[in-house]
Amino acid sequence: MAEAAQSLKPPEPAGQPILQLRNVDRIFDSFAAVDRITLDIYEREFFTIVGPSGSGKTTMVRMLVGMDKPTNGDILLRGERINDVPANRRPTCMVFQSLALFPHRTVGQNIEFPLKMRGVDAATRRKRALELLDQLRLPQSYYGKMVTQCSGGERQRVALARALAFDPEILFFDEPLSALDYRLRKLLEKELKDIHRETGKTFVYITHSLEEAMVMSDRIGVMNRGRFVQIGTPREIYGSPHSRFVSEFMGEVNVIEVRGEAGAVVDAAGTRFATPVVAADFDTGTLVVRPEDVRFVGAGESADNRLTGVIYNEYLLGSRVQYQVRVGEGQTFLVEKLRDQMPPGGPGSAVTIGWDARDSMVFPASRLQQ
Amino acid sequence: MSRASDFAAEAPAPLRAIRAPSRLASLGRWFAEPGVVAAAPLALLMLGGFLGPLLLVVVFAFMPGGTFSILQVPTLANFVEIVANSYYLSFLASLWLAALTVVICLVVCYPVAFAMVRVFGRHGSILALLITAPLFVADNLRLMGWVLFLVKGGVVSGSLQTWFGIEVDSMLYTSGATLFGLVYIYLPFMLFPIIMGISMVPEQMREAAFDLGATRFQVLREVDVPLAMPGILIGSLMTFILAAGSLTEARTLGGNAVTMIAMDIQKEFGFAQNWPKGSALAVLMILLAGALAVTALKRIDLDLIFGRK
The missing domain is CATH 3.40.50.300 (P-loop containing nucleotide triphosphate hydrolases)
Incomplete structure (x- = not known):
């Protein structure tokens, strides 16, 4: 021993x-x-x-x-x-x-x-x-x-x-x-x-x-x-x-219902998402993004995927802060940041959030049947 | 007169006036508390119906023999006579038969209780019902039933003779028949506490012992029995005390084969009309049972059994 x-x-x-x-x-x-x-x-x-x-x-x-x-x-x-x-x-x-x-x-x-x-x-x-x-x-x-x-x-x-x-x-x-x-x-x-x-x-x-x-x-x-x-x-x-x-089991994640159309991943409203998937072809599926992979995009900064919304809630998790961002009718997005990466304003302020293509996890529904 | 009492005497009248009734008032408030009110009927019943007669018996035990008055000069004569004469034999007989009853009931009840808790599952309650059902018939009647079984030419000896040609004498009126009666009557008092004790043993604890390499017997010795001990002790205590103070079993099935202490006590109160001696015997029996109960209950956590902890 x-x-x-x-x-x-x-x-x-x-x-x-x-x-x-x-x-x-x-x-x-x-x-x-x-x-x-x-x-x-x-x-x-x-x-x-x-x-x-x-x-x-x-x-x-x-x-x-x-x-x-x-x-x-x-x-x-x-x-x-x-x-x-x-x-x-x-x-x-x-x-x-x-x-x-x-x-x-x-x-x-x-x-x-x-x-x-x-x-x-x-x-x-x-x-x-x-x-x-x-x-x-x-x-x-x-x-x-x-x-x-x-x-x-x-x-x-x-x-x-x-x-x-x-x-x-x-x-x-x-x-x-x-x-x-x-x-x-x-x-x-x-x-x-x-x-x-x-x-x-x-x-x-x-x-x-x-x-x-x-x-x-x-x-x-x-x-x-x-x-x-x-x-x-x-x-x-x-x-x-x-x-x-498996992706949801680790903790809270952002889920978007999507479909594969002509090789691209799009949601019901037709918004295209940048993903690592090359040739997407499925009727229904989900796109999952972890809150820690989403960031606030400032003016002049770029991100593969961008959404605009309003900060609705702020949750302090200790070393990290989680934001609930309203991005559309009834749809919210979770963004998790370290304390020193606070967004420009508190709840109520309009923000642009974004994430990189490699952080988009796409699961066609056929693989959900497992 | 000390200065302090002078002071008290000079205290303004209204102050004293408030003080005196306040004590009465607090006593009154205590009587009005819901707990006290709710306990009062039972407390009165126990005082009048249990503690009173018990006190009377204790007082009578110290009265000279043959008297029916409790106003005589107290004496220890009854106890001296009990020790000097052969009364200790019926004490011993009672204790011995009660001890045997406990041992037999334990051996019979543990496996049954274990099966009812661990093996039969839902069907256990059917067995419990079957065991409880005879309790709806009075003890005396059930014992008379056994007389028909055990008497010469009765169900047992008659069947043995008719079918196998075996000649059996009456099994009735022996110490064996008494013991049988005691086991038969007091079995439920052992069984149900043991069932409670066994169901208090968490199944995972048994599995853990097994998993750690214990054999079935080791699990029984190290986990099952020690953890069911409160139930086993309570069952043994109840069975012992009830059996030691029993009367009908020895009388109905035992005839005069064994004289148990309860028979002696009854004889003194009834046939001999010697209340003080009967009381002295009863006091000794109560002391013995009380000592046993206190010793056993000290080792048991009743709160734990009733799930209050």
Whole structure:
């Protein structure tokens, strides 16, 4: 562990897949919660499955840890089929959304639980528990404290320590941070990434927040309706989403209904938009622009796409400011800027907004069907 | 006369006049509070119907034997006589049978309760209904039903003889029959608290233990039982106290095979017409049950059970 902590380079995910899914289905009555998924998760990778509630991500992770079985398909751990291996005989373990700490036990007893189940003697257990308290930045005096007396963030760390005491080959997380407040969540996200680096283990993380996924992951799989709609690095997911669904999942975006006409992208009013699409030919589709890609265009400045409107609302987001700009009858556009890039006037002032062709993301409707 | 009281005496009259009724007024306001008003009927009922007779029993316990007056000189003679004579035998019999009842009820109820909470799901309520249904019939009647079953030539021995030619003597009027009756009557008092206890164990906690490598037995020992303990303790306490103070089971099914403490108490009050001795026995029984209840309840967080935390 000491050497791992000193290494400044994050561990490279190895080329060897540790966990493989082959056409995995999970069908409840006639509804496929998980629908023919094939996926490889690599050794030492931080893989995040992200999707809205009901997308099948929890069903999927329950199959991966052994609390549920696939209806069809195979789950392979290092090449061996583990469909029918129960959770307590798999070398994997999970941090639950509720954490599921044992309320009648102390912090130390909770952490030692997996070792006790394995028949490890008390002295060795205690030594390991104290090591883990150190590793998770918890004071050693917490060993004898009841879990019920710990704060939310401390419980989080105890749950992680307990899972690490198990020494799993893959560590699963089912939205463990969702119940915490924003600041603590941000802190723990970064700590979790550090711990992933120090332990060099494979982490599989479930969340409904793409923002959370972006911070921590090596790779992200975006799920919707039981399928992966896109799998890629955080950079790929943010920079080149494959669908409107993925683009909208990251946060608020500007959406314009468009059609491809004679190679050009135009909206209902006939306005032409500059896009990276060369030969657009579709009946209906959407053009998506992120608020941070839109800027205020001053006199004499140019932009590939321009719209005029009136600032309607101003939202302070801390380091950034978001503007709601009315550009037409009932249509508003969001513009997000750093504080020092404030527009010429406040709400009520007329502005011209614009963005570059490369920032126009075009999704023909046929690709929405995914 | 100190200076302070001089001062008080010299205080202007109107001030004192306001002060005195203000105390009465605050007491009046307290009586008018909705909580107090709402609690009053129950408080009066408990005072008159529960605490009063209980106090009377306690006072009678210290009266000389055979008297029907509570105005005699208090004495410990009843307690001395209880210890000196063989009354402790019926105490022991009651405690022993009650303990056995608790153990048997626990062994029977835990799996049933577990199944009702974890396995049967919605159908669990049907089972609960089936278990509750007999409670609508009086204890005595149900026990008389068992007499017909267990008596010589009754349903059990008659069937065994007719079908298998096995000659069975009467199963009635044995300590075994008493124990059977106790288990039969007090089973629901164990079952429902345990159901409550088991449903308090979060499913995820069991899954987590399993996921961390625990075997089924380890999950039971480390998670299921400790976390259901409040329900188990309450069930055991109720069953024990009810069984230890029971009368009809030992009388109807047990005949004179076992003398339980309640039978002794009844005998002193009724046949022997010795209220003080009966009261002394009752006081000892109440102390024992009270001590048990306090010990057990200290370990249970009732607020947690009723979901107030």
